[in-house]
Amino acid sequence: MRKKVFMAAGYNTISLGTGRSEFNPRKPRPGIEHYMTEAGRATLSAIGGASNVDECVVGNFMAARFNRQGHLQGFFPAIDPGLQFKPGISVEGACASGGLALITGIRSILAETADVVLTIGVEVQNTVKAIYGADILAGAGWYKKRKNGHAYFFPGQFSDRAGAYFEKYGRERTRRSFARWYRNAIENARLCPTAQEFENKTQDLEALAMTEPNGKYFVDHLNVYDCSKVSDGASAIAIMSEKGLERAGISLHDAIEVVGWAQTERDITQDPPDLTELTNIKGAIQKALQMAGIGIHEIGTVETHDCFTIAGILGVEALGLAKPGEGPDYVLAGETSRTGSVPFNTTGGLIGWGHPTGATGVHMAVTIWEQWTGKAGAAQIQLNPSKPYGMSINMGGDDVTAVVIVYKKADL
Amino acid sequence: MKSGDKLRNVAVLGAAGKMGSGITLLTALEMASQSLLPENKGHNYILNAIDVNNENLLGLMKYIESQALKFAEKNTVSLRRVYANREDLVENEEIIREFVKHTVGIVRPVNRIENAADSLLVFEAASENPQLKVSLFRQIEQVNPHKPWYLTNTSSIPIAFLEQEAGLQGRIIGFHFYNPPAVQKLIEIIPLAHTSNDLRDFALDYASNLKKVIVFSNDKAGFIGNGHFMRDILFANQRVERLVEEGVPEPNAIYILNKVSHELLIRPMGIFQLIDYVGIDVCQYIMKVMAPHYPQENLYSPLLDRMLEAGVRGGQYPDGSQKDGFFRYEKGKIAGVFDLESSSYQGVDAFEAFALKWGDPWPEGVPQWKAVVKLSNVDDVLTSYFTALKHHASAASQMAVEYGRASRDIAKDLVNTGVALSEEDVNTVLKTGFYHVYGPVNKYFD
Structure with missing residues (x-):
């Protein structure tokens, strides 16, 4: 890193969708600008107002179809008139759009075009039923593969991965690890008031998650509990240089530092080389660790892209915390739970907190920031001082876009 | 072809x-x-x-x-x-x-x-x-x-x-x-x-x-479904008449029979609400069609005739919402009871109060149909509930038990007279066609 880069003043709206008591599919809901405004204003007020902002970035996947709205950077001045006539940019990388927004902000700091970048991720998806949302989200794959793809395109892709994994490493233990992953996700979400599953009251989560998949109406190897839900929400965070922190009056104690990152692409027109691993994510993790100059065992907490439980398991293996085929054991041994050796997705991740696609990458950074600055409330985990780093792994499409960021507590 | x-x-x-x-x-x-x-x-x-x-x-x-x-x-x-x-x-x-x-x-x-x-x-x-x-x-x-x-x-x-x-x-x-x-x-x-x-x-x-x-079902007028339903209606009618003889005003008697058949028998709706749902005119017509085929029975309800003469028909609007019949409905719930004498609906609260007093003490902890449908141990729950009901001395409980026995007898007759092929078939019809949580032929009322 040619220059120190920090993040602070994170904020999450609620993740709205089924499971939240505010959600009523028959009643009108807030539009995309509501979420951008709520998250943007919260971050602005924590950094001393819009006058302290040099540039703005918004990450979003498919507002053009979900909301009939493109050109989202035009909303920044609507969030605060102080952003009028300032630079704004919109980035898209499917479900890694939020991660790309972070990377874009980091690059601006490194390029010294800005000292404070207001970064927002947003998605509002409950405008259509899930069966039509599946069409929209399929845009994260290659359009030429849509025709032969599953009705629920991405669940279909990851169901194929789960099927291949079952075949190679065994089904029963793997399915149990999916159920454990689900339980961890919901239990963490119950501690985070903005989480979509905050109010989830199911008693035996693992039993529920063991529901047999039904390929007739959904996909062959995953049930609905293996999948993240349809979500509306936004997250915002300020990306800053040292000068920016000073200008915004934010102490190192309230910030995290970005110490490594990687952003890589895999050919969207090609099938994954190996269905039982996240090849691109794996490479990006290595690059990011290398940049940070640390080993995996110095990572104290991970936010990984568990759009599906199988992606969670494959994420654990991509990190090298478990060998290929042993991710399920690692999860079943409790290592990824909030009291395990490396707590994963401490506010619920995509399955528990929610997955407003374009917001997810930013939400990951906000969660890491909350944990390392002691702002996670009831979801706060005990952090191990010998592992002072955190990592976020944000994935677009089927392992096509990877955004991996390594953070550390800024005042260490 | x-x-x-x-x-x-x-x-x-x-x-x-x-x-x-x-x-x-x-x-x-x-x-x-x-x-x-x-x-x-x-x-x-x-x-x-x-x-x-x-x-x-x-x-x-x-x-x-x-x-x-x-x-x-x-x-x-x-x-x-x-x-x-x-x-x-x-x-x-x-x-x-x-x-x-x-x-x-x-x-x-x-x-x-x-x-x-x-x-x-x-x-x-x-x-x-x-x-x-x-x-x-x-x-x-x-x-x-x-x-x-x-x-x-x-x-x-x-x-x-x-x-x-x-x-x-x-x-x-x-x-x-x-x-x-x-x-x-x-x-x-x-x-x-x-x-x-x-x-x-x-x-x-x-x-x-x-x-x-x-x-x-065999080819006997009314078949199994209406064969049971129409006779169930007639039993309720008789009980209304008996209550009236005992001095209960008719609209109150109708309300009581409906409440007993709904709540105490754990059915999705009471007998008079079901008549409203199907249509008072439709029920009357079905009886009329069936009657000549059962000359030894009196398949006829003067009460239905009187309601229709008063211009009250029940049935549903094209959007599936309930028309007023024996009861007036608000958002699908009973809000009033029709009084044939004044030809008008009276608020439901007074009827509820009257029924509670008439049947006092009503049994407590009655399982609700809505909850029972979702249970996996329905038989256990019903056995213990109906056993307690049989030993509960109130007028309401005893009427419920009598009603359950009458329903069972109707079902058995359908088999004896060759309408249904088996008791199990009658139970299936009542359970799937009428959403009852138990078939009329059961051991609960023995």
Whole structure:
């Protein structure tokens, strides 16, 4: 890193969708600008107002179809008139759009075009039923593969991965690890008031998650509990240089530092080389660790892209915390739970907190920031001082876009 | 011609009515699915939706469209396979729209019975009027040279009567859906001894394709469903009369019987609410149709007549909401009770208070139907509840036990008189067709 880069003043709206008591599919809901405004204003007020902002970035996947709205950077001045006539940019990388927004902000700091970048991720998806949302989200794959793809395109892709994994490493233990992953996700979400599953009251989560998949109406190897839900929400965070922190009056104690990152692409027109691993994510993790100059065992907490439980398991293996085929054991041994050796997705991740696609990458950074600055409330985990780093792994499409960021507590 | 080919040209009589629209929908969906099979490529599928009411036919087409949309949204996984060779259909939305367009395209809303001239199958869902049904069949027989099969939805008229009067010789079978046909899982099939095997097989296959629960009934007026329901009504009527003799005002007696049959017998609705749901006029008509076939019984309810004379009919609005009948409804809940003397509805609260006082003490901790449906140990819960009820001395509890026993006796009679083939069949009809959580033949009231 040619220059120190920090993040602070994170904020999450609620993740709205089924499971939240505010959600009523028959009643009108807030539009995309509501979420951008709520998250943007919260971050602005924590950094001393819009006058302290040099540039703005918004990450979003498919507002053009979900909301009939493109050109989202035009909303920044609507969030605060102080952003009028300032630079704004919109980035898209499917479900890694939020991660790309972070990377874009980091690059601006490194390029010294800005000292404070207001970064927002947003998605509002409950405008259509899930069966039509599946069409929209399929845009994260290659359009030429849509025709032969599953009705629920991405669940279909990851169901194929789960099927291949079952075949190679065994089904029963793997399915149990999916159920454990689900339980961890919901239990963490119950501690985070903005989480979509905050109010989830199911008693035996693992039993529920063991529901047999039904390929007739959904996909062959995953049930609905293996999948993240349809979500509306936004997250915002300020990306800053040292000068920016000073200008915004934010102490190192309230910030995290970005110490490594990687952003890589895999050919969207090609099938994954190996269905039982996240090849691109794996490479990006290595690059990011290398940049940070640390080993995996110095990572104290991970936010990984568990759009599906199988992606969670494959994420654990991509990190090298478990060998290929042993991710399920690692999860079943409790290592990824909030009291395990490396707590994963401490506010619920995509399955528990929610997955407003374009917001997810930013939400990951906000969660890491909350944990390392002691702002996670009831979801706060005990952090191990010998592992002072955190990592976020944000994935677009089927392992096509990877955004991996390594953070550390800024005042260490 | 294979039996399945009969679905290529179908007529539904009374297509825009309450039962007819559901039958038209299910048939249209089945025809659409059949027509999309590779082996049926190149064949036309036509469903003549025949009804005299043009406005209702317009409503029918909207209903078909909205329900076909729901069906397609739920079955997109398999529809993508069906349309795998259609390169122009890529997204779910395109596939769903195509299926809806295709299904709606099969249905031809028409007025004239002559439109059934080329039909191979005729579903009959006209009013429960024997002469009308016979006349419709005769008209079709005159213009249709294909010797079509008739599946009648009558819930009470003996099939043999219809067959004989219309000269259909083995080409008619009872195929009785429950209301609403698209939702209710039960079909009563009523074959005659000489109904052709092909038609019998077709009816069975077709009902299975619709994923219905099938119960065979013998050809005795009212069959199993109404055979039980009408006598259940008459029992409630007798008890109302008895209460009136004991000095309870009639509207209060009606309310009490409804409350007892609903709450204490753990049924989805009380007996008088069910009459309102079906329609007071419909119930009266069914009794009228059944009565001549059971000369030893008095299948007649003066109470229903008096309600109809007062212009109160019950039944449902086209959108499925409940019309006022014995009760006035607000958002589906009972809000008032009809008083025949003043010919007006009185607020429900006073009736509830009266009932509570009359039956005091009402048993406590009565399981609710809504909760019991979801239980896995229904039998345990019911056994312990009804055992306690039998030993509970209040008037309400004793009336409930008597009512349960009467319902059981009606069911047993249906078997003894050869209407139902088994007690289990009666239980299946009450459980699937009437959503009871237990069959009338049980050990709870022994």
